[in-house]
Amino acid sequence: MANSNIINLADFREDNEQMQIDDISAQAFLFLQEQAQEHNLSMRKLLLEHLTGIASVVKAVEGLDEAQNWLANISAELNSAAF
Numbered sequence: 001m002a003n004s005n006i007i008n009l010a011d012f013r014e015d016n017e018q019m020q021i022d023d024i025s026a027q028a029f030l031f032l033q034e035q036a037q038e039h040n041l042s043m044r045k046l047l048l049e050h051l052t053g054i055a056s057v058v059k060a061v062e063g064l065d066e067a068q069n070w071l072a073n074i075s076a077e078l079n080s081a082a083f
Contacts, residue, residue, distance in 0.1 A: 032050065055067050
């Protein structure tokens with residue numbers, strides 16, 4: 001089968017969105033890393049506190065079940081062979 005030059009718009013949008021998410025995530029990580037270094041804080045402790053805070057916000061806004069779903073999805077990602 002010949003390669004096609006046609007791009008699936010849905011795939012393009014999804015790829016573009018993922019690139020934007022990756023870029024924002026990288027910027028956020030670098031900001032946290034810079035701040036941790038500037039204030040002589042453990043990056044591990046800072047990240048743990050940050051993730052706990054995010055889970056608490058999700059719990060407060062969307063409920064305990066949704067927060068647990070988020071954490072389960074994160075756990076599944078960490079345990080996947082692709083990670």
